[in-house]
Amino acid sequence: MTTAEPSPPEIQQPDTSATRCVELSLPAEPELLFLARMTAAAVASRAEFGFDQIEDLRLAIDELCITLAGEDGTEGRVHLVFEWEGDLLEVTAKLVAEHDHLTAAPPTGTDWPDADVNELSGRILDALVDEHGTDNVGGSPRAWFRVRRQPRDP
């Protein structure tokens, strides 16, 4: 009687594609948004973006997360995917439920609401990235942007 040999563990092949990808998942809480900014800066630096554009991307990722999770945060996690190839960087932020459903971000509760943050956020993204948008994938709200690396000053 022969016994089947256990199959060998799969060997992870190195990623030979030109696309690089970094993922970050964090609770959708305002106090943790700085982690998204730090990651955006690190990725943009790795993708050889210049200093000024790295600063722009720190702000763009911040606005992307606010678009998704609101000013007061919400339940669930923000799952960020940074992908870059050549001079193109694409960032996708998806709000993922931790439980059965997502709850919309509550209002700020102030009797004097702040100026329209959504409008300001939209203006900032319009100015800093090449394309941006929001959609819904499988019941999860998603926001994204694409930006091309600008040539550096000689």
Added chain:
Amino acid sequence: MATDVNFEVSELESNGIPVLAVRGEVDVATAPQLRERLNAFAERGNVTIVVDLTDVSFVDSTALGVLVSAAKRLRKGGGDLKLVVTEPHIAKVLSITGLNEVFEVFATAGEAVSA
């Protein structure tokens, strides 16, 4: 209230005008602390205040929203809100949102107070 080690607001006075010197990153997590300080001034009525952003390294739309709302409220009471901005990235955010047309922006707190 949670405090952020990378955010601080200190209150000074120059020629009788309150100057709020802000330091650090003003984002969705820290903007409520700034809102609270600004609202306290707005409740006093006819007050002009200077918000000094010289040592601020980051502002986002929530920070701008807080500043715009405070300015509206102060102006309604006969006062105003003036900004001090020296950091190019902060000036850029004001420019791309068009808020450089809404606020009086100065290079130093001294200029803002004496204007």
